Amino acid sequence: AAGVIQSPRHLIKEKRETATLKCYPIPRHDTVYWYQQGPGQDPQFLISFYEKMQSDKGSIPDRFSAQQFSDYHSELNMSSLELGDSALYFCASSSGLYNEQFFGPGTRLTVL
């Protein structure tokens, strides 16, 4: 069965650089979520989109922005990167707002 696809899988950036993470949901899933998991921590919700509109917002820094496109894929844009942004970034998708979320393999971002 098709799963959530995230790219790139690994990304290394310098401080103050920008990064763009991409997420391709499971086919026919209309809702996308972004989570950040720091080392040894639980995933923290950043933001979600349903039918291309923002549906919920969590602890996402102002330096980050995201959107969902007409083909339902989503991109997380991160600017002025800081050392503390180093983490595993997960995208998840679901069919509708209240069904289980299926997670992608994550993008490991390292900021040097």
Add this chain to the structure above:
Amino acid sequence: AQSVAQPEDQVNVAEGNPLTVKCTYSVSGNPYLFWYVQYPNRGLQFLLKYITGDNLVKGSYGFEAEFNKSQTSFHLKKPSALVSDSALYFCAVRDGPTGGGNKLTFGTGTQLKVEL
């Protein structure tokens, strides 16, 4: 605000023995409850969910969970543990439709170690 507590950082069990990973929750409305498993350097894998209905929920790989409203608990169980079950387990909660929002709030995770 919704929250989840996993009181045990680590659970050790012998292969073939039953296992229990504990979770308690707090939500303002009706809870939607989930268990996910994470293997090293991998994404979160969905195990099971409780939305409504039977308090005993059966999921993937022989896992099940029991919803207890009076104790606000949703403990994960398996009758006979396997070494391959060793992983990090996360309990997660979200408010139902009346609670607003659709984000998952995760517990801090419980490392399960199954030994021969």
